[in-house]
Amino acid sequence: MASFVAAAWPSRAESLPPAAEAGECSLEGAVPATVAAVDEDFELLLDDGRRAALAGLDFPPPEMAELRAAIRSRLSSWLAGRDIFLGAFASTLDRWGRAPARIYASPAEGGASAPLTSVAAALLSAGEARFRPDPMAAACAKAYLAAEAPARDSGVGVWSRPEFRPVDVSAPGAVDDLKRRKGMIVVVGAIRSVGESRRAFYLNFGDKWRDSFTVVILRRNLAIFGQIEPRSLVGRRARVRGLIETGARIEIATPAEIEFVDGVSSR
Numbered sequence: 001m002a003s004f005v006a007a008a009w010p011s012r013a014e015s016l017p018p019a020a021e022a023g024e025c026s027l028e029g030a031v032p033a034t035v036a037a038v039d040e041d042f043e044l045l046l047d048d049g050r051r052a053a054l055a056g057l058d059f060p061p062p063e064m065a066e067l068r069a070a071i072r073s074r075l076s077s078w079l080a081g082r083d084i085f086l087g088a089f090a091s092t093l094d095r096w097g098r099a100p101a102r103i104y105a106s107p108a109e110g111g112a113s114a115p116l117t118s119v120a121a122a123l124l125s126a127g128e129a130r131f132r133p134d135p136m137a138a139a140c141a142k143a144y145l146a147a148e149a150p151a152r153d154s155g156v157g158v159w160s161r162p163e164f165r166p167v168d169v170s171a172p173g174a175v176d177d178l179k180r181r182k183g184m185i186v187v188v189g190a191i192r193s194v195g196e197s198r199r200a201f202y203l204n205f206g207d208k209w210r211d212s213f214t215v216v217i218l219r220r221n222l223a224i225f226g227q228i229e230p231r232s233l234v235g236r237r238a239r240v241r242g243l244i245e246t247g248a249r250i251e252i253a254t255p256a257e258i259e260f261v262d263g264v265s266s267r
Contacts, residue, residue, distance in 0.1 A: 016117040016121075017121075024139035025102060026087075028087075030086055030102070032084070032085055033047075033050070033085070033086045034046060034048075034083050035047070035079045035081065035083075035084055038072055040068070042054060042057070043098060044079065044084075044103065050099060052086055052100075052101045053096075053099065054102075054120050054123070054129075055100035055101060055102070055136045056120060056133075056137030057131070057144075058129055058131070058184050059071065060158060067158075071123075071129070075123070075128070077108070078119075083105075084119070085104040085105070086103055086104075087101055088100070089137060089139070103119040104117065104119065120147070121143060121144065124147040125151055126151065126157055127151035127157015128158070130164060132241075133257045135253075135254055141254075141256035165186075168188050169188070169189035175212060178213055178244060179247060183243065184242065185250075186239065187241070188237070188238070189237070190236070190237045190238075191205060191237075192207055194231050195209060199218060200217060201216070203215040203217070203233060212248070213249065215238075215240055215251075215252055215258065216249055217252060218253070224253065224255065225255055237260065237261050239261050240257060240259075
């Protein structure tokens with residue numbers, strides 16, 4: 001099994017960009033809070049009894065207990081007992097009683113006067129988590145994807161493990177591998193054809209659609225993707241992330257789930 005190789009953990013103020021002051025994914029509207037502890041699900045337990053979830057992050061699954069414990073330990077060392085700023089993505093708690101949020105804190109060794117930085121971006125850039133395209137965190141999708149890119153492209157942190165690496169659908173046996181996968185996956189490949197029905201469009205990543213990886217976009221969701229015309233995507237290279245369904249297909253409902261990466265590597 002591949003070992004876990006993390007990127008340098010953010011400890012110095014100059015190693016992290018300061019959080020944006022304004023905009024959807026910024027300090028604007030964030031309020032002060034104090035972290036009492038970080039629990040086993042990477043939720044932040046605040047000293048006033050609230051729980052905050054780092055929306056838009058995909059951590060290793062529970063069966064990877066040792067890996068999760070290492071990441072949690074580093075996160076706890078950074079945030080437990082510290083003051084943070086919390087920007088809620090919604091005015092109400094989720095069904096688990098948590099506040100899905102973006103979190104900002106000063107770097108671990110930067111002192112209280114250091115510029116605040118995005119905790120999610122720090123985790124992503126260190127390879128401690130992958131970006132998960134939660135609709136709740138859509139405002140931060142662009143920033144989080146940019147933060148993730150160096151760790152993903154260098155294969156550090158969770159990206160050093162086969163279970164988390166992007167699957168290149170042109171590789172031999174890739175589709176059969178996808179059929180055995182569970183949970184969120186990241187897939188890279190070229191769109192070879194586009195099919196359609198009354199219900200949806202189907203982006204096929206192989207010559208034989210029945211035996212290829214397919215991305216499904218329901219017609220009712222098409223407007224969310226802006227001016228995209230599915231038929232014009234033939235030949236485009238894309239990186240797709242989401243939950244694998246029966247067979248080897250992913251249904252996407254937000255622009256954050258598909259990136260067009262023409263001319264870049266298989267990662």
